Amino acid sequence: MHRDNPPNAVVLLSGGMDSATALAEAKAAGFRCHALSIDYGQRHQCELVASDRVAHAFDVADHKTVKLDLRLFGGSALTSDQAVPKDRPDEEIGHGIPVTYVPARNTIFLSLALAWAETLQAFDLFLGVNCLDYSGYPDCRPEFLEAYASMADLATAAGVEGRGKFRIHAPLLRLTKAGIIRRGLELGVDYSLTHTCYDPTPEGLSCGHCDACHLRLAAFAEIGMTDPIVYAK
């Protein structure tokens, strides 16, 4: 569909498994994809290198990286010197809001995507959040995404002039991590290009012990596959 004049979409692309799969879904749905990455001072800067690899693999129409140093506000283990938790027991992961929560991160990222969408006359924003295997982040929940879309229609020239309504696509919202990988493999995602770890070595090897590594490794184990990325010894 839309083969001759595909509609534009802005896809938030972190370089992780989820956003790579969300990009694959946007491509599969027939959108002309504009990938947006944010260099927010995250300790896992190597995910930005992964975002380049993924954007290239999917031959996106355009890929922009915005620099926005959220370390100015701190408040998260990802943007301050606070330690990233390691080897938390299963029953702790996914309960409560962890210290890796970055205040208002998805709100900020969607706002940047919205700004780009307005200049592209796009109404479709994609992001790779999911609320099943999620790590307790408030801004990964469906009620947040719905409220965001309503706000976006009121915030923008395009919305006010009635040229369209914004749609926030979260195609992985109700998938488990294993389900995301299964779906991604169907869509041709090469997970060896992605980066997940919150606390990689200086060489970019994944730690294998933070919540993000834990969920990734458990998901590959669940579907009986070996994770194609390299972990630190």
Add this chain to the structure above:
Amino acid sequence: MHRDNPPNAVVLLSGGMDSATALAEAKAAGFRCHALSIDYGQRHQCELVASDRVAHAFDVADHKTVKLDLRLFGGSALTSDQAVPKDRPDEEIGHGIPVTYVPARNTIFLSLALAWAETLQAFDLFLGVNCLDYSGYPDCRPEFLEAYASMADLATAAGVEGRGKFRIHAPLLRLTKAGIIRRGLELGVDYSLTHTCYDPTPEGLSCGHCDACHLRLAAFAEIGMTDPIVYAK
């Protein structure tokens, strides 16, 4: 009120008349004010110098300037090479959305204020928008601000954990420009510290001909005062 333990507020401070007045209102309401300015690649960079002057004059608890280059997206006369309109007839100003509209600007700025508010455990955000003398910006309307506050409660750890509800304060929302100046003078705002012009000279002198200058000059004339800032000849 709140004299012993004043609540924190984040105040978006552009360096213009409106945000200076909004800061004065936040101070007068008893808040401990944290001023946030955004260096977004605006052509009128000298408003950032003005924001320093105003923050200093009001002895804020803290003043941060976030760098976020919105020229990456363009789409506005303020963030691209597109010309700023000059000497538009009165009947044109305030009708339709002008080329100085920056896509999703207030959405982005409020999101940054929200991130800082979360780390400060603040629930009060102030901004200087108004919808009477406004220049046709969709993100200066009360319905946008209401939708934003509802979204913020769902977006944040503080909102989800029920520690409070976010309040978006727009104390100038229904004031005319002249009314804003009258109120600001009561509250001790020194408008000679502020900057308004969209298209200043390299030395930072105001052009006197853009929509922003036009509204400012007309407001001072209305209250029978001379604008204390210097205009280019």
